[in-house]
Amino acid sequence: MDTDTAAAGDREEPGSQRPDRRPGRGPRAWCGGLLLAGVSAVVACRAADTDGVTPVPQLLAFLPWLLVPVGLGLLLALRARWWTGLVWGVALLGLLAWYTGPYGKTGGPPSGPPVAELRVLTSNVEFGRGTSALIATVRRERPDLVFVQECDPGCEAALREGLGDDYPHRSAVPGGGSEGSVILGAHPLTAAPGVPATMGMPAAVADVRGHAVRLRLAHPMPPLPGQVSLWRTELGALRDAAAGDGRGPAILAGDFNAAQDHAAFRRLLDTGLTDAARLAGADRAPSWPSRSTPAFGAQIDHVLVSEHFTAHRARFLRLAGTDHRALVVDLTLHGDG
DSSP: OOHHHHHHHHSOOTTOOOOOOOTTOSHHHHHHHHHHHHHHHHHHHHHTTOOOSTTHHHHHTTGGGGHHHHHHHHHHHHHTTOHHHHHHHHHHHHHHHHHHSOOSOOOOSOSSOEEEEEEEEEEEOTTTTTHHHHHHHHHHHOOSEEEEESOOHHHHHHHHHHHTTTOOEEEEEOOSTTSOEEEEESSOEEEEOOOOOSSOOOEEEEEETTEEEEEEEEOOOOOOTTOHHHHHHHHHHHHHHHHTTOSSOEEEEEEOSOOTTSHHHHHHHTTTOEEHHHHTTOTTOOOBSTTTTTTSOBOOEEEEEOTTEEEEEEEEEOOTTOSSOEEEEEEEEEOOO
16 A cells, blocks of 8 residues: 555545544533532532522422432433543432431430320411311311411401311411411410511410420521521521520421521521421421422421420321411320439
8 A cells, every 4th residue: 555645544634623532521511510510509508507598598498309400410421421420420419318318316205204195287378378278177187286377367367267166275476468377276375475577476385284385386488589698587586486495395386488408497406396297207298389299399397396295197288279288297295204
């Protein structure tokens, strides 16, 4: 063969380029990297015990669902043969799996004997629209304590008319729209100072067979863009109130607009309270938005209890007219050991 002809054949034409076949290049790798980077920012805030800024607080509420974009990022990295992206994605999967577990430790069952059984129901009735469904549910479930958020004047009047004979005791913060809240009790209630906030957060002390149980209704502002600081402040006020209530039996229930993956909510649990849904094995059951639950959502409605309680069952019930599922928990109050 003529060596000059072979050399000429090996030379590229002017302006021509060989395609870059190195792994990790191309749109698949770039798209996968963007997905992994976005999730990494949220997971980094979770690891750093901070809620960050918008959109991190909003995404933290749905932390387990971030497994979906990580899985897609891993698939794109695999198709692009981007080995760094594969290692990155696997590490993110491990962190998400770790944080999906329940937060904190339980102190074990109370040492004291059981003294009373309690059924607690909490429901956000969305500007009063779910009041009729709530009344029907309360009549069916017969809870001892009912915590109602976004109870406008029409809602409060309907509760008096429909449930007043069975729940003659109440502690309320009246208000229109989302501002009104009320605690209803089949047991005697003594009003107590609530937490000042944008939306009503009343408090009371219930007399349960001679045992005083402190009650607080939670309804801080949601972490909307531009309101994250207010949301954090009002959750902090709830935490301070819970920490200052002493060591007696306590129940804190309502729409917290926060999940266990929010640092502000975990600080509330650090006061010694435990999520009753977790004790009953339903710690990741979503409560909002009800239209997509249980397939998709976040658990932002909670019943938190002090160490004096055990929880046997937790159920999330769909109510017509509201975007929240109601939460019903069965509790046992224990006396002093």
